[in-house]
Amino acid sequence: MTATGGFDLVIRSARVVLPGGERPAAVAVRDGRIAAVAEHGASLGPVPAGAEIDLGATALLPGLVDTHVHINEPGRTEWEGFATATRAAAAGGVTTLVDMPLNSLPPTTTPAALAVKRDAARGRVHVDVGFWGGAVPGNVPSLAPLHDEGVFGFKCFTADSGVPEFPPLSHEGMRAAFTAIAAFGGLVIVHAEDPAALSEPGDGGYPAFLASRPPDAERRAVERVVRLVEETGARAHILHLSAASCLEPLAKARARGLPVTAETCPHYLTLSADDVPRPDATAYKCCPPIRDPGNRDELWRGLADGVISCVVTDHSPCTPELKRGDFATAWGGISSLQLGLPAVWTAARSRGHGLDAVVRWMAEGPAALAGLTGRKGGIVPGADADLVAFDPDAAFVVDPSALRHRHPVTPYAGASLTGVVEAAWLRGQVIDLDGAPRGELLTRP
Numbered sequence: 001m002t003a004t005g006g007f008d009l010v011i012r013s014a015r016v017v018l019p020g021g022e023r024p025a026a027v028a029v030r031d032g033r034i035a036a037v038a039e040h041g042a043s044l045g046p047v048p049a050g051a052e053i054d055l056g057a058t059a060l061l062p063g064l065v066d067t068h069v070h071i072n073e074p075g076r077t078e079w080e081g082f083a084t085a086t087r088a089a090a091a092g093g094v095t096t097l098v099d100m101p102l103n104s105l106p107p108t109t110t111p112a113a114l115a116v117k118r119d120a121a122r123g124r125v126h127v128d129v130g131f132w133g134g135a136v137p138g139n140v141p142s143l144a145p146l147h148d149e150g151v152f153g154f155k156c157f158t159a160d161s162g163v164p165e166f167p168p169l170s171h172e173g174m175r176a177a178f179t180a181i182a183a184f185g186g187l188v189i190v191h192a193e194d195p196a197a198l199s200e201p202g203d204g205g206y207p208a209f210l211a212s213r214p215p216d217a218e219r220r221a222v223e224r225v226v227r228l229v230e231e232t233g234a235r236a237h238i239l240h241l242s243a244a245s246c247l248e249p250l251a252k253a254r255a256r257g258l259p260v261t262a263e264t265c266p267h268y269l270t271l272s273a274d275d276v277p278r279p280d281a282t283a284y285k286c287c288p289p290i291r292d293p294g295n296r297d298e299l300w301r302g303l304a305d306g307v308i309s310c311v312v313t314d315h316s317p318c319t320p321e322l323k324r325g326d327f328a329t330a331w332g333g334i335s336s337l338q339l340g341l342p343a344v345w346t347a348a349r350s351r352g353h354g355l356d357a358v359v360r361w362m363a364e365g366p367a368a369l370a371g372l373t374g375r376k377g378g379i380v381p382g383a384d385a386d387l388v389a390f391d392p393d394a395a396f397v398v399d400p401s402a403l404r405h406r407h408p409v410t411p412y413a414g415a416s417l418t419g420v421v422e423a424a425w426l427r428g429q430v431i432d433l434d435g436a437p438r439g440e441l442l443t444r445p
Helices: 082-091 111-121 140-148 171-183 206-212 215-232 244-255 266-270 293-305 340-350 355-369
Strands: 009-018 021-030 033-038 052-054 059-062 064-069 094-099 128-131 154-157 187-191 235-238 260-264 387-397 416-426
Touching: 009 355, 009 387, 021 059, 021 355, 059 355, 064 082, 064 340, 064 355, 082 094, 082 416, 094 416, 111 128, 111 140, 140 171, 154 171, 171 187, 171 215, 215 235, 215 244, 215 260, 244 260, 244 293, 260 293, 260 355, 266 293, 266 340, 293 355, 340 355, 340 387, 340 416
Parallel strands: 009 052, 009 059, 064 094, 094 128, 154 187, 187 235, 235 260
Antiparallel strands: 009 021, 021 033, 059 387, 387 416
């Protein structure tokens, strides 16, 4: 097709990743939104001088959507902050993220705490940012007001969260939260590990840590979530799935039409327990843990089958001091906002998946989870012109000093990855990582 009228920007590429697949195309932008998707050689104009870009064979992707990010500001801003996290996100091709309700102080469990969080973020974000609320013991009366204030859903833990101000819910507490959230059509997102199946590591090594958080802990908790969805009618989403044994109950729930979805993370898809070199290599520590290569293969099958719908980072940073020690004592969390796309693409292409699959998992799926389909996560007319120029063939070695998040601690240090983000646009304007922040604060549609 040939669009008429003027545009603010036109980007052409031989590899535009669209909802229907990858093809040569031209993407026209007007007033911050995608106005048209045309044939690659279509005449589009008028366009301001310098505002027509031909990327050649460099791919054009929709901006990624990461619905699992711990920014920690305010209260633990020394761990991470809005400015640093969103720079890292933009550098990694993520143009929309949703911030978790912990480990900030106060946690986002009341409307007043949400207001504090928004005040801390306002004017500091380089990408668009939304917020999850939290479901903790005693805050059921705050859930509907938080929903009315525009949070995207409610996170709860079934086991210790690691911070005292965000305690886990008991089974009865979960039922009460699920019932309340179902009443207004909200979404519950669950850190699913059964505390009865967890134990303290026998020593500081990785094998002992892995044994202390077995796959059965995840499966039991996932099965409990499925039962609660049946009982209450709530929608639920399983966070950071690491145990492939959970795929069976999730697939069965999906086949029965229950509204239960799941995500996994780059580290579960690209690393394995065999990669952990020594007891002090705590950059690999996260909860649930990175498991064996066979388990990793099964997670890829779960993605291919659609049982897992999203790949998001669970970017969970802390200070370097908290990462010191061994696997019994160090903070658990992996920071990968800037590296998630190349890490997943490197592994995906080696397994025969194309860029369209990566976009489905890292843009379309998370956008759907957050209710942002049609606005974010896809190159479609009417959507925000959030776009990424991505060279899928460029290789690089991860240099921690080049990372934009606050503390460059990463298990990917020295890894050879393929795929480089060359530029990102937010609502049609290129993101200058060292310029003034232009991101907006989002509310649930």
